[in-house]
Amino acid sequence: MAGSQRDQKVLYEQYYGYCLKIVFRYIYRYEKAVDVVNDGYVKIFMNMHRFQFSQPENLEMILMGWMRKIMINTAIDFLRKNNFLPEIGAIEETIWIEDRSQSSDQAMLYKELVSQVKKLPPAYRTVFNMYIIDGFTHQEIANQLGISVGTSKSNLSKARDILQKIVKKSNEAIAVCRV
C-alpha cells in the first residue's frame, strides 16, 4: 500500500472527502482546510510503514481511524501555528453542495450546525470537536493542546452553552415562522 504512486493516488481520492470533512470542522477557511488535508496526506504517505493492523477484516476502519488522527493532529498544528487566533469573515456559500433531494432539509440543518461550530472561538471549537465528535478524553485533549484538564472542561462547557443558546434561538425562529 505504501508502494506506488498510483496506489497513493487511489487512496488519496478515495478518502479525500472523508478527511476534508474532518479538517474543515477545525479550520475555518476552506482553502486552508484543503492545504491542511494535503499536508496530512503527506504525513500519511511518509509514515505509511508505521501503520500496523492486527485484524485484516477491519482494515478499512483501522486505516480510517489512523488517518483521522493524523488529520486532526495536522489541523491542530496549523491552529497552534496561528496561535488559535479567531478568524473573521463569513463562510462562503460556494463550498456547500446544493441538495435538491428530499433530504435537503436535513442537509441544511447539518450545514447550519457545522457552521455554528465553526463560528466558535478556535480554542472552544477545537475542544468541542475533539471531545464531542472525535471522541478524545479531556486528558488526551489537554496533552494534545498543551492546556490543563480544567481548561479543557471549561472550554467544552462554554462551547456547549454557546451552541445550546444558538440552537434554542433557531428553534424559536422556526416556531415563529410556522405560526
Next chain:
Amino acid sequence: MQSVNDDMDDLFRRAAENYPLRTDSADFNRVLAGMQKAEAASIADDKLKKNSTGKLLWLLLLIPFIWICNGNYFVQQKESKQPVSVYSKTDLKSAAFEQNKLSTPLSTSIERNQTNISAATQTDRKSFAAAYPRIQVQEYLTDEQKIEKDKKITVLNNSNFNNNDVEAKKEIKQQNQMESEAILAVTTKKDSASVLNEKQEIAKDSVNPQSVVSLKKLNKLQNKTKKFYAGVMAGPDASFVKMQSVSKIGINAGIVVGFQLNKKLSIETGALFTKKYYYSDGKYFNRNKLTIPANIIIENVDGDCNMIEWPIMLRYTFKTTTKHRLSAAAGLSSYFMKNESYDYMYNNAGSFYSRYKTYNQPSNFWFAAVNVGVGYTKNFGKFGSLHIEPYIKIPVQGLGIGSLPITSSGLLIGWTKKLF
C-alpha cells in the same frame, strides 16, 4: 440537562458526518510536491543529526584531554600513590635521596645530627654527607620537638658559622632545601593544586635557616577545612496559583555557591534559570499593568515565563555522618523576569475569545518568595557530593504582568564540591 446535552451531542455527531461539503478540490500533485519537500527536509535533518552526533563524540573524546591539561590527572595520580602518613621513613628516604642522588647512613638523634653539621662546617664535604640523616630523624619527633630542633639548628648556624664561610652556608641551605622538598613530596592530605602551591611557598620559607615556624604553618594548613563550596543544580518545578491546577511541569537549572559558617550553619546563594508554567482563573489576574477595556472579562489564563532566580538561603545541618548529611534550608528568592506569555480566554459581550500574547520587557521582583527546602547530601569524597532537595516557594508578592501569586514546589538535584 444531561439528556439535552446527549441529544445535542448526538445531533452534532450526525451533522459532522453528513454535512454537505463540496469535496471536489482534490489535487494529488500538491501532495506529491509536498512529499518531495518533506523527503528533502528529512535528508537535511539526517545530515544535521549525523553532524551533531559527530560533534558530540568529539567533545566526549576531548573531555579526558581537558582533564589532563587541567593538571588534575597528574596531581591526583601522584597523590594517590603517596601514603597518607606525612613523615614516612621510606618516603623521606626516596624523596630526599632520589632527588639528590645521595645515599647516606641513618642517624637516630638530634645531638648526633648537630655534631655532624658542626663537623661538616669545620672539616670537609665527607663529614657533611653524614649530616643528611637529620631528615629521617623527623619521623620520630612531635611538632614541638621539630620546632625545637629547627631552633637549635638556627642557633647552631648563627654561632658556629663564620660570615666568611660562604661555602659551608650554601651547603646548609642546600640541605634545608632538600629537606623541605622531601616534606613536600610526602604531604598529601590536601588535594588541590592551590594548596600545593601554598606548601611550596612555605617550603621556600624554610630554606631560610632563620625560619623556625615552617612546619607549624604546614601542619596548620593541613588541618584547615574547606569552607567555600559550589555546584550545579537542576530539577522539575510545578507552579500553581492559589491551589489551582498545575498546567505543566517547568524546570529549574543553575549554579549554587555556599560558605560554611560553622559545623552546622552555612549560607548559600546562586543563580537559577527558571521556566514556570501556571494556570489561573481570571479573578486572580491583576489587570492594572495592562490596558484592557473594562467590558472585557478575563475568564482564565494559561501562562508561562522565563526568569532568573536569585536565592539567598541559610542552611542548617541537623544530621551528619561521614557519608550522608541531612539539612534544612530557608531563605528568600528574588526573580528577574526575562519574558512571559499568556493565553487569555476572555469574554466580550457574551462572546468568548482566546488570545495569546508575549511580553518581553524585563522586570525584577525582589525577595518575592520564601524558599524552604530539606536537603539530603551523599558525600563522594574528593569527587564532591550528590545533593537532592525537595522545596517549596511561597509567594510574598505577585509575579509577572498579572501579579499572580505563584507558589512553586519541586525537586533540585545537583552536584556540589568544596573548593577552598
